[in-house]
Each structure stands twice: as C-alpha cells, then as structure tokens.
Amino acid sequence: MRTIIIILAMAVSAAGADKFLGWQSCSTTGCHGGGSGDDQVLTWQKLDRHSRAYGTLISERSKRIADALKIAEPAKSAQCTVCHSPMESAAPERIAKNLKAPNHGVSCEACHGPAENYLRFHTRPDVTAAQRVAAGLRDLDSSHARANSCVGCHGNIGAELLTAGHPTLRFELARQLVEMPPHWKDFDQQQSAQAWLVSQAVLLRELCWQAAKNPGTARRIEALHWILRESADGAAHLPPTVEPGPLRTSADTLAKAASAVKWNTAKTRAQFDRTAALASQVKDAAAFSRAEALVPALRALTLGLGKDAAAKAKTQLIALDLAIRSPATFDAQKFAGAVADLASVVATRP
Ligand code: HEC
Ligand code: HEC
Ligand code: HEC
Incomplete structure (x- = not known):
C-alpha cells in the first residue's frame, strides 16, 4: 500500500x-x-x-x-x-x-x-x-505519456486490498481508452497495438519496482516478460532473464521506443498471428498468468485491425474474457479453442 x-x-x-x-x-x-x-x-x-x-x-x-x-x-x-x-x-x-x-x-x-x-x-x-x-500541463500526446498517467492508479493494488474484496485491476491502454468515454478527438485505432505494447511495458516497469515488497507480482512479471519478449518489438529490448532490477530499466526503454513506432494493418496482422500462436505455450492451469497476458494483447490487436474486425469478433472476445475469469475454472484446452475461434473470425478472407 x-x-x-x-x-x-x-x-x-x-x-x-x-x-x-x-x-x-x-x-x-x-x-x-x-x-x-x-x-x-x-x-x-x-x-x-x-x-x-x-x-x-x-x-x-x-x-x-x-x-x-x-x-x-x-x-x-x-x-x-x-x-x-x-x-x-x-x-x-x-x-x-x-x-x-x-x-x-x-x-x-x-x-x-x-x-x-x-x-x-x-x-x-x-x-x-x-x-x-x-507550466505543468501534462503532455498526454504520446502513448508513453498516457500510459504513465494511468498506471499509478490502474496498474496494481496491494494484496491486502484484494483479500478484502477489492476488484482485481487490469491495465491495458488500448481497451481502456476505448472504454473511457472520450472527451478528445478520435485516436487512430490502427495504433491500438502500440497502446497495448507501451502500456504493458510501463506496467512491467511498475511491477518490477514493487517486486521486492510485493511477492504477489512475480507471476505477472513473468507473464509480461514472456509476452513482450515474444512480440517483435520487445525481443530487441528485454533481457532473457527475469531480474526486476535490470528488467525495470529495459522495460521503460522498450516503452519509450515502442511509443515512437507507427503501426499499420500489415504489422498488426503479423503480430496478431504471432500472438495467437502463443496459445500453444499455455499448456495447463499453471500457465494461467500467461493466458491473462494473452487476452488483452489479442483484444488490442483485434482493435488495431479496425472497427469492422472488432465488431465481428465481439462474441469471441467475450468468450476469451470469460475463459480467464478465475484460475480455479481455467481450462487450457478450451482457452486454446477460444483463441483459434477469434483467429478464424478476424482472418482475412479472399
Ligand atoms: C488518480 C487515479 C486515476 C488515474 C490517474 C486514472 N484513473 Fe481510471 N479509474 C480510477 C478509479 C478509482 C476508477 C474506478 C471508478 C469507480 O467506478 O469508482 C477508474 C475507472 C476507469 C475506467 C472504468 C473501469 C475500467 O477499468 O475499465 C476506465 C476505462 C479508466 N479508469 C481509464 C483510465 C485511463 C485511460 C487513464 C489514463 C489516461 C486513467 N483511467 C487514469 C482512477 C484513476
Ligand atoms: C491503486 C488504486 C486504488 C486504490 C488504492 C483503491 N482503489 Fe478501488 N478501484 C480502483 C480502480 C482502478 C477501480 C476500477 C476497477 C475496474 O472496474 O476495473 C476500482 C474499483 C473499486 C470498486 C468497484 C466499483 C464498481 O462500481 O465496480 C470499489 C467498491 C472500490 N474500488 C473501493 C475501494 C476502497 C474501499 C478502497 C480503499 C480501501 C479502494 N477502492 C482503493 C483503484 C483503486
Ligand atoms: C482519467 C484521465 C483524464 C481525466 C480525468 C481527464 N482527462 Fe482530459 N484527456 C485525457 C487524455 C488521455 C486525453 C487525450 C490526450 C491527447 O490525445 O493528447 C485528454 C484530452 C483532453 C483535451 C484535449 C481534447 C482534444 O481533442 O484535443 C481536453 C481539452 C481535456 N482533456 C480536458 C479535460 C477536462 C476539462 C477534464 C475534467 C472535466 C479532463 N480532461 C479530465 C485524460 C483525462
């Protein structure tokens, strides 16, 4: 706390x-x-x-x-x-x-x-x-600046509050900027993948800062490290090992670098395929945290493919949210099926 x-x-x-x-x-x-x-x-x-x-x-x-x-x-x-x-x-x-x-x-x-x-x-x-x-007006133009302004309240909450019944916090900017009633000019939806990547790198940085005092963050750190390393932009910046000290610096380097990268449909499509394929690395309930990291990634990438893709995939995205509702009911095989369903719905048809 x-x-x-x-x-x-x-x-x-x-x-x-x-x-x-x-x-x-x-x-x-x-x-x-x-x-x-x-x-x-x-x-x-x-x-x-x-x-x-x-x-x-x-x-x-x-x-x-x-x-x-x-x-x-x-x-x-x-x-x-x-x-x-x-x-x-x-x-x-x-x-x-x-x-x-x-x-x-x-x-x-x-x-x-x-x-x-x-x-x-x-x-x-x-x-x-x-x-x-x-003069103190915060610059919220870049994904990095935006993620920094939300993560303090949305990134993590103390274990004692969770035990007391506070809802779990899930931080992912592409989704949250869609769900927050906009009081700004439209964001370019093609940049949703960027919002995902930057916000997860910023979240990883914050969790690394809390790691020593809050052992509950370890499994989330492992999962974010995994998924960010598997994304094309993350591999270049993050070390292969999970050590909170060096990781928190490189996570911020990744966040800043990713904030400058422009996405287009082809890049988002390639990243979607790569990410959907990761479901095969979620073999059992022990990998629940990885599933929890995969779902927001797939959602953001679907948003990045455009409003049509997101509208078509509504049911499949809800099914994925339900699949990660609780570790107790998590079923890795069903989860892989739900990811495959999403992939087939958003696939480009000739
Ligand atoms: C000072 C803390 C604080 C900051 C900064 C903040 N939020 Fe929130 N946010 C909250 C709280 C608290 C709630 C829950 C409100 C309630 O229902 O009581 C919330 C709720 C939300 C919700 C609805 C619930 C959800 O998680 O889907 C969205 C979306 C959201 N915030 C997005 C953002 C975004 C995007 C930013 C950064 C641009 C941001 N918030 C910055 C504290 C904050
Ligand atoms: C680290 C920031 C943080 C702290 C500290 C915090 N909250 Fe929250 N709280 C949030 C956010 C963000 C949400 C929205 C979560 C969502 O809907 O995804 C929320 C949601 C809630 C909700 C559910 C609201 C709804 O309508 O669904 C309740 C109730 C709540 N908080 C009560 C408390 C109480 C009581 C405390 C102090 C003991 C507290 N919170 C401390 C950030 C915080
Ligand atoms: C939870 C965080 C949050 C809160 C609270 C918030 N804003 Fe914003 N605001 C943002 C974000 C994020 C943007 C988009 C920034 C950008 O694109 O540069 C934004 C953009 C704006 C813009 C620029 C609009 C545009 O299209 O260029 C104005 C003006 C603004 N906010 C005013 C306000 C006012 C007034 C309030 C209080 C009633 C408020 N904001 C509350 C996060 C917030």
Whole structure:
C-alpha cells in the first residue's frame, strides 16, 4: 500500500508544488463546459466513472472492503482516496485557497496536471506546446505519456486490498481508452497495438519496482516478460532473464521506443498471428498468468485491425474474457479453442 501512495505522491508532485484549482475552474462556458467551447466537463460528469469514483467509496461494497481492513471511513482514508479521489489526500498547501467546493473523484487535474500556472494562458495561440508543459500541463500526446498517467492508479493494488474484496485491476491502454468515454478527438485505432505494447511495458516497469515488497507480482512479471519478449518489438529490448532490477530499466526503454513506432494493418496482422500462436505455450492451469497476458494483447490487436474486425469478433472476445475469469475454472484446452475461434473470425478472407 505504502508503495502505491509513494508512486502517486510522486505523480502528483511531478509539476513541482503547483496548486490544484479544481475542475470548476475548467468548466466555464466557452472553455471546457460546453456552450460555444468544448464539453469535456459534461462528458466527465455525466458519463465517466472517474467523476463517480468518490461516490464508490460511500457504497455498501466499499464499506465491506473497509470493514475487512479496519478502516472506519473509506472516503476519508488515504488508502482509498489516493486513487478514488486524490485531491482528498493531497497536501493542504497544494489546494488553491479559494477552492471551496469539494473536488471529489478523479478530476481533470489528476490526469492533466495541477492548473495553477497554466490555467490563464494555455489556450493562447502564441503559447507553444513546450511552454504549456513547462507550466505543468501534462503532455498526454504520446502513448508513453498516457500510459504513465494511468498506471499509478490502474496498474496494481496491494494484496491486502484484494483479500478484502477489492476488484482485481487490469491495465491495458488500448481497451481502456476505448472504454473511457472520450472527451478528445478520435485516436487512430490502427495504433491500438502500440497502446497495448507501451502500456504493458510501463506496467512491467511498475511491477518490477514493487517486486521486492510485493511477492504477489512475480507471476505477472513473468507473464509480461514472456509476452513482450515474444512480440517483435520487445525481443530487441528485454533481457532473457527475469531480474526486476535490470528488467525495470529495459522495460521503460522498450516503452519509450515502442511509443515512437507507427503501426499499420500489415504489422498488426503479423503480430496478431504471432500472438495467437502463443496459445500453444499455455499448456495447463499453471500457465494461467500467461493466458491473462494473452487476452488483452489479442483484444488490442483485434482493435488495431479496425472497427469492422472488432465488431465481428465481439462474441469471441467475450468468450476469451470469460475463459480467464478465475484460475480455479481455467481450462487450457478450451482457452486454446477460444483463441483459434477469434483467429478464424478476424482472418482475412479472399
Ligand atoms: C488518480 C487515479 C486515476 C488515474 C490517474 C486514472 N484513473 Fe481510471 N479509474 C480510477 C478509479 C478509482 C476508477 C474506478 C471508478 C469507480 O467506478 O469508482 C477508474 C475507472 C476507469 C475506467 C472504468 C473501469 C475500467 O477499468 O475499465 C476506465 C476505462 C479508466 N479508469 C481509464 C483510465 C485511463 C485511460 C487513464 C489514463 C489516461 C486513467 N483511467 C487514469 C482512477 C484513476
Ligand atoms: C491503486 C488504486 C486504488 C486504490 C488504492 C483503491 N482503489 Fe478501488 N478501484 C480502483 C480502480 C482502478 C477501480 C476500477 C476497477 C475496474 O472496474 O476495473 C476500482 C474499483 C473499486 C470498486 C468497484 C466499483 C464498481 O462500481 O465496480 C470499489 C467498491 C472500490 N474500488 C473501493 C475501494 C476502497 C474501499 C478502497 C480503499 C480501501 C479502494 N477502492 C482503493 C483503484 C483503486
Ligand atoms: C482519467 C484521465 C483524464 C481525466 C480525468 C481527464 N482527462 Fe482530459 N484527456 C485525457 C487524455 C488521455 C486525453 C487525450 C490526450 C491527447 O490525445 O493528447 C485528454 C484530452 C483532453 C483535451 C484535449 C481534447 C482534444 O481533442 O484535443 C481536453 C481539452 C481535456 N482533456 C480536458 C479535460 C477536462 C476539462 C477534464 C475534467 C472535466 C479532463 N480532461 C479530465 C485524460 C483525462
């Protein structure tokens, strides 16, 4: 738990000691509050689970998790707010004085950076992208930067929270960027494979940092190392052995390099075939973690093949999700069958 708080504290302090102004400061009509401008605030408030993440902490389910952990009020405990409502656990001097309204949930600045120094001028046409970034507006343009902004909350959760009934976290950017109600211009879906590769390399880096304190990460590290080495781009960067120290550096090198590679349908198709063939290396229930790493890869590659392929393969993708629901019910043979079904549905027909 402590590790996670430290990682997030680092993310929150990335822009020095800039203050948080709250989502209300973004919501003016003509800015991001609709009207003649954009409507990011409305999308977030109405559709995005991030705006309800604080509400989750006052639910019955949270109470049960909190009881098991002997936390009196989850909505007031940093063990929960660090991800569900980070402004609640930010140091008081980081919150703007005139911010009276509560800033519950995962609000704009949790992803875009504290606004104190960029709010006034980030829309001016004479201001360069570099100047905006220097003022604390996080650059989320590259896959690497995006993955870094999500992984702190989505990558991993302490074993004690899982035992207490918290849902397992699965981090894979191609899927999560599709599932998060978009408040941005369309991403190029052909780059889904890149989003997968970069986010899994970033996740591997984070799990390696936690390896010493959290032995539960070992099997996920092994599985990610395996699947990334089997991908054409990963083999060039990752060492053959699983040693968290060197691996975490090379995982980040891979993430950065992969973030610069442009994908096209032919490259995605080749990677899909290569990845589907890996199902033969999932021989029994002991290889469950590998199956867990394969499914998001296949999903992202299917997305990368285009909207048609993804629509055609809907049922097969659900079957794969069901196949990895629990290690207790995992059946390697059925799993291989489900992968073959997906491959035949998305195969190009003459
Ligand atoms: C400050 C922590 C935090 C950050 C940063 C963050 N999230 Fe989340 N996210 C959450 C929490 C907490 C929930 C669960 C909200 C709920 O239902 O209570 C969530 C839920 C989601 C969901 C819906 C559930 C799921 O996992 O499918 C998606 C999709 C998602 N986030 C995508 C992203 C993406 C993409 C990024 C990075 C661009 C990101 N998040 C950054 C904390 C965060
Ligand atoms: C490391 C970040 C993190 C921490 C710490 C954390 N959560 Fe979560 N929580 C998430 C994310 C991300 C999700 C969304 C998971 C998904 O749907 O895939 C989530 C989902 C949940 C859900 C299910 C919400 C739903 O509607 O499905 C509950 C309940 C919950 N969290 C309660 C808690 C409580 C209580 C605590 C503190 C004891 C806590 N969480 C601590 C990140 C975190
Ligand atoms: C969970 C993380 C997250 C949260 C919360 C979030 N954003 Fe974003 N936002 C993103 C990502 C990722 C992008 C895409 C970045 C890119 O392509 O450069 C983005 C893009 C944007 C853009 C650029 C749109 C475009 O098409 O160029 C604006 C403006 C924006 N966000 C405003 C907001 C506002 C206002 C809020 C709060 C109401 C908010 N965001 C909350 C992650 C987030």
